[in-house]
Amino acid sequence: RQARFTLDPAFTVGAVDPRLFGSFVEHLGRCVYTGIFEPDHPSADASGLRTDVLGLVRELGVTAIRYPGGNFVSGYRWEDSVGPVDRRPRRLDLAWRTTETNRFGLSEFMGFLRAIGPEAEPMMALNLGTRGIMEALELQEYANHPGGTALSDLRVAHGDKEPFGIRLWCLGNEMDGPWQTGHKTAREYGRIAAETARAMRQLDPGVELVACGSSGQSMPTFAAWEAQVLEEAYDVVDYISLHAYYEPLDGDVDSFLASAVDMESFIENVVATCDHIGAKLKSEKKINLSFDEWNVWYLSKSEAAAEAAPRDWPEAPRLLEDSYDVTDAVVFGSLLIALLRHADRVTVACLAQLVNVIAPIMTEPGGPAWRQTTFFPFAAASRYGRGEVLDVRVQAPVYGTKKYGEVPLLHATAVRAEDGTVTVFAVNRSRTEELPLEVALHGLELSGVVEHTALADADPNARNTVQDPERVVPHEVDGTTLADGRLNAVLEPLSWNVIRLG
Numbered sequence: 001r002q003a004r005f006t007l008d009p010a011f012t013v014g015a016v017d018p019r020l021f022g023s024f025v026e027h028l029g030r031c032v033y034t035g036i037f038e039p040d041h042p043s044a045d046a047s048g049l050r051t052d053v054l055g056l057v058r059e060l061g062v063t064a065i066r067y068p069g070g071n072f073v074s075g076y077r078w079e080d081s082v083g084p085v086d087r088r089p090r091r092l093d094l095a096w097r098t099t100e101t102n103r104f105g106l107s108e109f110m111g112f113l114r115a116i117g118p119e120a121e122p123m124m125a126l127n128l129g130t131r132g133i134m135e136a137l138e139l140q141e142y143a144n145h146p147g148g149t150a151l152s153d154l155r156v157a158h159g160d161k162e163p164f165g166i167r168l169w170c171l172g173n174e175m176d177g178p179w180q181t182g183h184k185t186a187r188e189y190g191r192i193a194a195e196t197a198r199a200m201r202q203l204d205p206g207v208e209l210v211a212c213g214s215s216g217q218s219m220p221t222f223a224a225w226e227a228q229v230l231e232e233a234y235d236v237v238d239y240i241s242l243h244a245y246y247e248p249l250d251g252d253v254d255s256f257l258a259s260a261v262d263m264e265s266f267i268e269n270v271v272a273t274c275d276h277i278g279a280k281l282k283s284e285k286k287i288n289l290s291f292d293e294w295n296v297w298y299l300s301k302s303e304a305a306a307e308a309a310p311r312d313w314p315e316a317p318r319l320l321e322d323s324y325d326v327t328d329a330v331v332f333g334s335l336l337i338a339l340l341r342h343a344d345r346v347t348v349a350c351l352a353q354l355v356n357v358i359a360p361i362m363t364e365p366g367g368p369a370w371r372q373t374t375f376f377p378f379a380a381a382s383r384y385g386r387g388e389v390l391d392v393r394v395q396a397p398v399y400g401t402k403k404y405g406e407v408p409l410l411h412a413t414a415v416r417a418e419d420g421t422v423t424v425f426a427v428n429r430s431r432t433e434e435l436p437l438e439v440a441l442h443g444l445e446l447s448g449v450v451e452h453t454a455l456a457d458a459d460p461n462a463r464n465t466v467q468d469p470e471r472v473v474p475h476e477v478d479g480t481t482l483a484d485g486r487l488n489a490v491l492e493p494l495s496w497n498v499i500r501l502g
């Protein structure tokens with residue numbers, strides 16, 4: 001019962017784009033209000049940003065941050081979110097049945113990115129549900145034009161002299177979903193996406209544009225949607241989006257642990273569809289993938305709670321505040337491995353979301369901020385998963401799952417950094433057995449194991465809470481060796497592993 005694979009720098013998948021470690025801030029529940037922004041909090045800076053949260057966001061290592069939604073964006077009027085705060089209107093948000101105060105808006109979001117640091121960049125979503133080309137152009141002009149026009153001068157008058165320089169734009173959100181305000185057919189959406197993209201490129205040919213793909217591989221329109229949208233928009237967009245959330249259904253933890261099987265096939269099927277349309281159009285261009293919403297999400301619980309909730313339009317209520325255990329973190333780590341294994345085509349990805357809402361960081365209003373179990377795999381992948389992904393072909397014992405049939409117990413990838421060091425990311429999906437792993441190393445100048453850390457626990461349901469915020473943290477693993485070109489390790493049952501070789 002040993003798992004094995006070979007690493008050889010002659011066989012690579014592709015370079016990791018730093019945007020693979022993106023995240024997502026939506027005006028949803030407490031992601032913004034009492035999440036990243038809480039002027040009365042003891043740690044708040046002069047702009048009302050929680051510096052305790054900022055510290056954790058930096059430690060997490062996020063890059064591109066998608067904003068302001070999500071489903072929220074399909075009712076978003078960007079003009080509400082700029083200018084003097086006391087004159088900003090309160091609005092109903094139909095997507096989450098809440099009241100949006102607009103105290104935090106576009107300028108505040110850009111300030112949040114600056115406070116995080118140089119790697120943080122905006123990924124701005126446009127409302128193509130209830131609005132159209134003109135509003136997209138107006139926002140682009142307000143945000144990016146240096147000055148001398150009505151809208152760019154308005155930004156300057158609002159206190160932002162320098163343009164925001166937003167390069168990456170999402171042409172709507174989940175437009176294939178019947179739940180989306182302004183939901184469209186693929187043809188309707190493909191046309192508006194293409195025409196919006198063309199107009200935005202007239203203003204600035206350098207923008208990077210993401211067309212909405214499917215909200216999940218199980219959507220009835222999946223693949224036909226991508227094909228039809230790209231038939232309309234292939235030449236004028238750069239990316240197609242993918243969204244996927246996973247949860248254990250009917251107590252089927254074994255299938256849940258194999259969620260990355262679905263994620264990988266989703267990616268491969270979208271790549272095939274993009275390339276099919278590219279071939280039909282006789283295009284040299286390749287469309288890349290923006291996996292701009294992914295996570296573990298106890299969606300069925302959220303839906304039941306939403307059904308039962310009174311329609312009283314609260315401000316920043318507790319919504320989608322999933323608490324993640326060790327099992328969730330192992331699945332989450334496996335989803336990161338799936339993204340890295342497809343780094344040649346998935347060049348943007350956003351962990352949905354960043355704070356409080358299905359998030360790696362939790363806060364209490366007026367109180368502390370802490371790391372969920374899922375924080376650790378993301379932080380390690382962002383820190384050590386930069387460089388060239390090596391091609392990993394796993395040979396491993398399998399286990400049976402109801403959803404995906406026989407699945408290898410090992411899920412793994414490896415990334416070679418510029419300095420030649422290599423990090424192996426590996427998940428043992430067995431809930432009961434250790435998994436011995438042997439990796440043959442060819443053509444790599446590595447002299448030893450720098451560190452092997454694991455996230456695993458005798459209690460698979462252990463989690464971090466406000467009362468016990470450090471109940472689950474990664475631990476060092478002893479006994480991992482590198483000798484005679486072979487790495488040998490033992491992966492604990494139900495574990496996420498980071499093995500650094502130098």
Ligand code: AHR
Pocket residue numbers: 026069070071072173174293352353
């Ligand atoms: O991330 C939560 C929600 O999930 C987003 O608003 C939406 O795009 C998706 O359905």
